[in-house]
Amino acid sequence: MSHSIAENPRERLIDRELSWLAFNQRVLELAEDEKTPLLERCRFLAIFSSNLDDFYMIRVASLKRKLGAGITKVNSAGYNPRELMTELSQKTQELIQRQSRCFHDSVLPALKEHGIELTKWEELEESEREYVNGIFHSKIFPVLTPLAVDPSHPFPYISGLSLNLAVVVGQPDSESELFARVKVPSNLPRFIATEKNVARRFIPLEQVIIANLHELFPGMDIKSYYTFRLTRNADLALEEEESDDLLATMEQELLRRKFGPPVRLEVNPDIDTELLGTLMEELDIKEQDISRVSEPLDLTGLNLIADIDLPDLKFPGFQNQTPPALRDIDSEDYDEFFNAIRRSEVLLHHPYESFTASVVRFLETAARDPHVLAIKQTLYRTSGDSPIMAALIEAAEAGKQVLAVIEIRARFDEQANVRWARKLEDAGVHVVYGLVGFKTHAKLSLVVRQESSGIRRYVHMGTGNYNPKTARLYEDFGILSSDPVLGDDVNKLFNQLSGFAPQTSFQRILVAPRTLAPGLLERIDREIENHKAGKPAGIRFKLNSVLDEEFIEAFYRASQAGVKVELIVRGICAIRVGVPGLSENISASSVLGRFLEHSRIFHFVNGGDDELWIGSADLMDRNLRRRVESLVKITQADHKRHLLRALDGYLSDRTSRWDMVQDGSWKRLTKSETGERLMDFHQASIDWYRARG
16 A cells, blocks of 8 residues: 555545445435436335345445454554444445335335335235235245244244244233244245236235234234344355365355354334344344334335336337447358458447347357357356357357356356356366456457468457346447457467466556556556646546555546546545545546446547557456456557547536545536536437447
8 A cells, every 4th residue: 555545544535335335325316316217216226225235245244344353453544443334334324214215205106106006915905815815825825934932942043135024922811922933935026916917006025924924823812023134244255275176165155155144134113122132132233233124124126116017117118239340140151250350340339239249149150150169258247048158068069179267256146157167067168267366357258260361369358247138237348359469368368367377478458467457557657747748648437446545546646747537437436536736637427327337448648649448347456456357458440439439428518427526425417507407328328329220
């Protein structure tokens, strides 16, 4: 860490966790905005909840571990664990209250106006009760397991993120009370439609169970019942150096995750105090770990409501385009497909341009083309029914050399990746797990093809995962190329991942952990020198996160030298903007909306000869120093113009966005100074691609 950040860290850095909460607040603001289509508001409420679950399972869990170990050391943003925990508890509680108000006071009434209701048991009509009770007896009752707590039945294990009923029962002729727990099944829909074939009126699953508790405890008096939900630590601690078989170790670790220590308890505000005391004691939960939430708990289930087929209450539908260079090529014409890439590199922009018609097709064509000898592929996250996996298996079965570098430590996708690794190995694919101690996050495909002129290599490099499902919602850039220089670079990188080649050097790519950070820092220094020499200079980066202190210091140096630094950051941003003498020339903006902004673009003005890179890395210590990441230099003039156009759009005064202010908070801009509504960048991009197509 550079010395200067330590001088007064809070004036120079925003704490990572607080910055992340500010990001989730921006997601909540999309749900609160009445101009956001109604069912999309439900979706943003669900995303906010799911984000918060992840935050507790990973970030808060790690902070609690520090507190438990008695660590009092101040972090680089100037907070000790106790101060930070207090601040996070207060902030999350405020956000949860806001979410609750948004849901109950704004979204629910608006849904009702459009004929969609979330109702309670006592509001159901007789015919609805009969229908719902039928569902209870046929589908719900058989999977319920009431667990009593008494001297012969210890307190049951409560799994992470499970919704539960705490039920207090008694014998009809006795004063004594007994406690039982009923788990609300997570494999049934969170909300049940109250009529057959009409999905407009819903009742929460737990209410259906509550209405039928007498069937679970026949002969007992039901005295009271409350819902509660527990979040557990899900951070995996994988010690690779001590592991002979990474796959087997990961499988063990995934089993352990289910039993991580509790980090948060969500309860109804009017829960019985004695019962809450029991839960706190049994689950080892402290007061500050309790979230009091108006029912229904767990709004991640609102995705079910957001999926209702009412197009008028959603973002307008759109058809993504096939990239112009790949149109009108017969699917059986393998030569023509590769010729198109040979004629000129293809810049891809998802989801505006189809991932299936470009990246998936590239790999499927390679699998089927008899001239292709080998396919090499990195996989960080992919979907369960992935056509990419099918293509790799098909290629291996056809006798091609296939190498898959699978990252089985991709958080929350570990289970799927372990399964895929086994499947690919069974098909004869060479499966490797990258470099010991480094996650492989680079997005790379390499196809080796025998052509009349000799062997030629084709490459796909991108900013996003090889996941056709998320590619419909995540904004990402990529290129398809037959550039021999790039082919050679990517080939060497695969050799490094599968063999031993630590001293490899590259021409057109920057690779973490060795050349990526130094390469970017060197270019930031070059902008400072150019500015001093009176040449055009400037830096514009589009990223998911800016957290690395070495880069934040470099941006401060650039700003102090007079270089304009413009950052477009979706999530965490630890830099402080507009601080006199430190960062007057730095701005940070954030664009959130229909699509998840996921691409990383690095632009250096470079004396007027714009230099642009795209790739997989964010400015975080883990990406720069503990992962294999890659950036590729964009060389074609038309592709550079395309990326510059995108950056101009994100930063335009006409675009609706959030701007960071000096105190580290974010101000949402939705109207111009003259009062006109600002442009939705995602819709404007859809329109632009449609017009071009």
